Amino acid sequence: MAVVAACAVPPLDAQDTGLGPSGAPDAPLVIARDWLPVASVTMAFPASARTQREDLLTRASDRALLAAIREATADEPARITYDRDATARYFVATVAPGALESVLDAMRRVSQSVLPPRLAGDAVSAMRGDLSFRADLPRSRFDRVLDAQLRGEDGALAGDGAAEAAELEGLATDIGATAPADRWGPPAWVVVEDGEAIPSEETTALPSLVATGSATSPSPPLRTQVPSDAVTRWAGSVFRFPPETTLVEASFVRLLLEESLAHHQDPALFEFDTEIDARGRLVVRLSTSAGASAGWEARLDDAIVQLGSDGGVVRLDQLLPPVRSRWSRELAAASGAGRAAAEALLRGATELQAVAFANSAGSPPAAERLRAVARGMTLVIRVVYGSN
Amino acid sequence: MPAVVSLLCIAGLIGAVPRLESEPSPTPIQPARLNPSDDGDPLVPDSVLKIPSGPTLILERAEGIPVVGIRVSAPLDPLWPGAARILVEQALERARIRAEAIGADLWGGVQDGRIAFHAIGDAQYTDELAWVVRLLTAEPAATGAGGAIARENARLDQLAETPRGRLVLEMEGKVLGGAGGALPVPTIGDVHEMWRRSFARDRLRILVLGDLPLHWVLADLSRIGGPPGPAGGAAFVPPPRTLPFPESPLYTWTAAAFTLGPAHDPAVLTATAALRLALQRSEIANAAVNLVEGPDDGSGWLGITVRATGRRDADGAMASALALVTGESLDAWWIQGGAAARSDFIAAASTPAGWLALSDRYHVPQGGTSARTAFDRLRALRRQDLAPVLERFQATLFRPGIDR
Known part of the structure; x- marks a missing residue:
């Protein structure tokens, strides 16, 4: 079981639910799924970067760690994948049940060891290649400004591509100086396997994990406009959920918003991506053709208003079935359940709360509650990169 | 055996389930686990049933799984991948709106030598998923196939334009028993003939993954597809035609x-x-x-x-x-x-x-x-x-x- 409080870098707004995490560091939380043909191991570190250099260090170190895990498990019937979002970085092994213990041991051993200089060097070299290709692309500049805002820095001060590339100097040495588990604290470990399930009445009786903190006095949203003559226009919007929104509710509202806007099918919309960040805020990134101008920000704001209203243009009861199916498919796979539980643990959930979150497909939030959450959402940051 | 008892009860209840038999023997009532010692192994189907004049039903029973998945597959008859592609495209278009309404993951294609579809969604929408599968296996309409036929024409032209594509066509020709070249694009009549042969009910294989009782599978899925019956002689397949290959000027x-x-x-x-x-x-x-x-x-x-x-x-x-x-x-x-x-x-x-x-x-x-x-x-x-x-x-x- 991961102990968030023991992390070297407390990264998230872990919620004080009064239940508190339990168990020893590095002991995995086990989720029982006796019907699955495969098992999974999820090792998750918090997405805790507070500076651009820290972010680069995280990315390069993860690349080296992934390569090291793959080398250590090359002979096992396992597939190792990596993903990251605004909450965490996930290393997931999908594995034949008989090889679970050895893969778990290998991942644990690698995460507690200093990464080989060869892999650290390869990772930094690959990062350098990436940066030389994309560092000064408008999309990268937009991401830097928005990421800086999310970290609480002044977005306008976000560095350019050359500054970012300069941050790579000495990175390989830094990676090789400390084992990943020492640098970021013990990761959250989740194993999904054939085993004895925690009785569902134990988890259903729990208070749900709260995703967002207490109410703060409303302040005007922080707006940043970066002019650009690029033919694409990027917009990042950050919304605060109302107090006491649970993690399941926040996840459903996020998916409902995606489903709601999917109905528009606008050829001028190039990208649309949502996530819930470490502080429990909804982050929406979208890009449109420059000609579409500010229409999509207004559409996004309107979609949230519609979700909160009783008789919106797109009714909530029409949106819920597709979202339920999507949520169920995500959690039906061993890797999806493991990832969900790991995310909950990194947000400060107890073991039982994390299990409940990973098993939440069968008990979605009530529509009325989701409407109330949507009604209470407020825009806190908006970054626009491109023409007005 | 519990599966047998269930079947007999349900046969009485729904009145539409015919005598069951194991495949390929005509000996009646052999629905069973493949191997009793495999109880609980998710990689071994829970039940395999062959319904006379009906499909083979394979149930992967997974207690507590939050989704239901249904896969239908049919033999590729005749061996004409282009006709299968058009058939699949029409079927997906027919089922798309209903699948979207419940957020089902919908897929179709030729896989492992069979024409296959799957629909996977939340377990609460099990009956709607069965309806989606009925639409996928329904008789193709004569109208509305123009786009799919045009895309198949374009596919062949594109493959012939590149050396890599030409190799794919050569391998297709070898599979078809010829010496290379490509089969012409089928007409809508050819596509319908493929459906009649491949999707005859007794040639279908239906796989269900979910926390579902056997009687649901029988009641909702045993009657999909076209009329059963013998294929009736060899299907018409035109001879492959040789495509013009442009020269590669650089390499x-x-x-x-x-x-x-x-x-x-x-x-x-x-x-x-x-x-x-x-x-x-x-x-x-x-x-x-x-x-x-x-x-x-x-x-x-x-x-x-x-x-x-x-x-x-x-x-x-x-x-x-x-x-x-x-x-x-x-x-x-x-x-x-x-x-x-x-x-x-x-x-x-x-x-x-x-x-x-x-x-x-x-x-x-x-x-x-x-x-x-x-x-x-x-x-x-x-x-x-x-x-x-x-x-x-x-x-x-x-x-x-x-x-x-």
């Missing part, structure tokens, strides 16, 4: 094609993965070498293309590439190939869609095999088990001209 291309054996045989999976790794990691000078997958008819055809600036480099690189399919190369790569094949298998089994596809792939009417037996064979494979693979390579290797 010299060369190609080879071969099969190592049935695509999903564990030894073939291992040898193919070993070849893929060897090609990735071996440095073949002065040329670009690529592995090309052949038609997904289960026969396991593979191709290799080589691109170089001159004939000598191209021939040298091809010789180096083909040398990777020898006993010495397998000695060097088969262990890593086996690990990669096992990893691929596990990755496929990790999603409901992949799990259903594996069950379908390794089902044989006589019983006795399953995804479990395939995986166990994959894990227990020895170097000497790969000998037949090399023999098949030698027997089937040919060198089509793709650079005219």
